[in-house]
Amino acid sequence: MSVLSLQDFHRITLEDKTLFEAFAKRFPVTHSGNLFTTMVCWQEFVQYSVASYQDHLVVSARFDPEITVRPPFGAPDPVLIDEVLRLAAAEHANLGYVEQPMKQLIASRHPSMPFVEDRDYADYVYRTKDLATLPGTKYAKIRNRLNKFTGNTPYSIEPIAQGTIADVEAFLHRWCLWKDCAKDPYLEHERRAMVFATTHFFELGLSGLALRIKGEVEAIAIFEQMNENTVVVHFEKGSPDYDGVYKAINMETARSVQSHSEFLDREEDLGLPGLRKAKESYQPDHLARVWHVENPALIALVHPSG
Numbered sequence: 154m155s156v157l158s159l160q161d162f163h164r165i166t167l168e169d170k171t172l173f174e175a176f177a178k179r180f181p182v183t184h185s186g187n188l189f190t191t192m193v194c195w196q197e198f199v200q201y202s203v204a205s206y207q208d209h210l211v212v213s214a215r216f217d218p219e220i221t222v223r224p225p226f227g228a229p230d231p232v233l234i235d236e237v238l239r240l241a242a243a244e245h246a247n248l249g250y251v252e253q254p255m256k257q258l259i260a261s262r263h264p265s266m267p268f269v270e271d272r273d274y275a276d277y278v279y280r281t282k283d284l285a286t287l288p289g290t291k292y293a294k295i296r297n298r299l300n301k302f303t304g305n306t307p308y309s310i311e312p313i314a315q316g317t318i319a320d321v322e323a324f325l326h327r328w329c330l331w332k333d334c335a336k337d338p339y340l341e342h343e344r345r346a347m348v349f350a351t352t353h354f355f356e357l358g359l360s361g362l363a364l365r366i367k368g369e370v371e372a373i374a375i376f377e378q379m380n381e382n383t384v385v386v387h388f389e390k391g392s393p394d395y396d397g398v399y400k401a402i403n404m405e406t407a408r409s410v411q412s413h414s415e416f417l418d419r420e421e422d423l424g425l426p427g428l429r430k431a432k433e434s435y436q437p438d439h440l441a442r443v444w445h446v447e448n449p450a451l452i453a454l455v456h457p458s459g
Contacts (some may be wrong), residue, residue, distance in 0.1 A: 154449065156236070157204065157206055157237065157239075158240070159213075159240075159244060160205055161211075162202040162211075162213055163203065163204075163310070164196070164201070164202050165189075165192050165193055165201040166196075166202065166203065167193060167357075169189065169193070169203060169230075170189055170249055170356070172205065172210070173189035173210070173324050175283045177189075177380075178225050180228070181379075181380035181381065182250065182275040182380055183379075183441060184252055184276055185198070185276050185379065185387070185421075185442060186249065186250050186274060186443070187252075188385065190350070190357050190380060191390075192214075193357075195342065195346045195358075197215050197345050197346075198339075198342035198345075198346070199215070200214065201214050202214075206225070207225075207230070207233055208226065208227055208228075209225035209227035209228075209230065209233055210226040210227065211223065211240075212226070213246065214227075214249070217279050220244060220247070220248035220249045221248070221445070222249070223247045223248070223249055224237060224248070224250075224251055224255045224259070225237055230290060231258070231262055232394060234255075234259060238455065239455050240365060241448065242448065242451040242452045242455040242456070243455075244452065245448055247445055247446060247447055248445060249443075250271075250274075250445070251268065251355075251443060251445060252441070252442070252443055253442060253444070254436075256268055256444050258454040260452070261315070263343075263454060267446060267447070268446055269445055269446070269447070270384035270442060271443050272424070272442075273421060273423050274421045274423070274443050275440040275441060275442045276416070276421055277421070277432045277433075277435075277440060278419075278438055278439050278440065278441055279407075279414050279416065279417045279435055280408050280417075280420050280438045281410060281415060281416060281420065281438050282382070282416065283435075283436065283438075284387025284403060284404065284406075284435065285404060287299070287404065287438075291436055292435075294434070295434065295435070298397045299397055299400040299404060301396075302395065302401055306370075306391075306395060306398075307329035308364050308365060308366045309364070310361070310362055310364055310365075311362070311365065312362060312363075312409075313354065313359075313360070313361035313362065313363055313375070315355075316365050318319060318351055320323055320363065320369075321351055321361070321363055321370055321373050322348070322351050323370070324371070324373060324392075325347050325348070325351070325373070325390065327392075329344045333392050337456075339352050344369060345450050346388075347388050350387060354375075357377070359387070360375075360376055360378075361373060361374055362374045362402065362409060364383040364401060364402050364452075366395065366398075370416065371391065371395055372389075372390065372391035372401065373391075373402070374389045374403075374405075375387050375388040376410070378413070378414070382414060382415040382416055383416040383417070383418050383419055384410045384414040384416075385414075385417075385419075386406060386419050386420065387420070389402060389403065389406070414415060418433060418441065419435075422437060436456075
């Protein structure tokens with residue numbers, strides 16, 4: 154087997170969609186961070202690269218000054234996994250976005266591997282039916298706010314289509330003015346990611362909803378089918394002028410996909426306390442957890458002392 158090197162990688166572009174889709178059909182994606190759409194939309198924030206190697210895909214992510222290499226996508230191959238670990242060690246990179254099955258496989262070969270859980274990057278996964286119907290006492294507070302909104306604010310819902318994109322982009326521009334994205338580097342990159350998603354909406358195979366109040370778009374959701382039984386919501390934004398509008402677009406999204414999606418993945422909370430509280434309030438069915446290994450541990454593995 155040839156040696157994997159950084160020269161085998163190239164920056165991810167829209168042209169790589171078919172490459173990732175071919176692998177996703179054979180090996181379904183179960184975490185939003187490993188979706189092609191996520192990586193290509195956020196390419197200006199994190200520099201994602203990919204190598205097609207030994208019938209696998211290997212992704213690296215540069216978030217200056219750190220580089221993180223991910224386990225290979227494809228059929229489990231212990232030899233290739235060790236090759237990726239070797240590359241990470243040689244390039245002073247971390248190993249990241251390690252999901253549970255891969256963690257168990259690596260640990261079976263390297264029992265002392267010091268995995269660190271990335272709680273801030275765990276995806277929140279909900280039962281779609283729960284978010285569509287908000288049943289029982291555990292959703293009472295959310296239902297109350299939603300009922301107050303729907304009782305006071307007539308609205309309409311429509312799929313994002315060719316004729317809707319311009320209105321969605323105008324809404325996102327207003328949203329960034331409200332949030333003052335220009336003064337927050339993360340929000341500015343999120344704005345760019347959303348612009349990329351709307352500009353290439355149909356090329357990326359995305360779906361979405363626009364919520365209108367008095368004819369104006371005041372909330373949006375952009376999502377896609379991640380695997381056979383899960384839809385992932387990439388972006389969800391609402392006007393600050395309408396309390397409860399996020400509750401409405403959340404519910405409408407779940408209703409729109411419940412016929413073909415058992416689960417709704419609403420991505421991570423990034424360790425933001427307000428976002429974590431909001432996501433936990435919706436009672437996730439489970440978290441899609443990920444772990445990482447710091448580079449010094451990989452160096453010790455590849456070049457053990459003594």
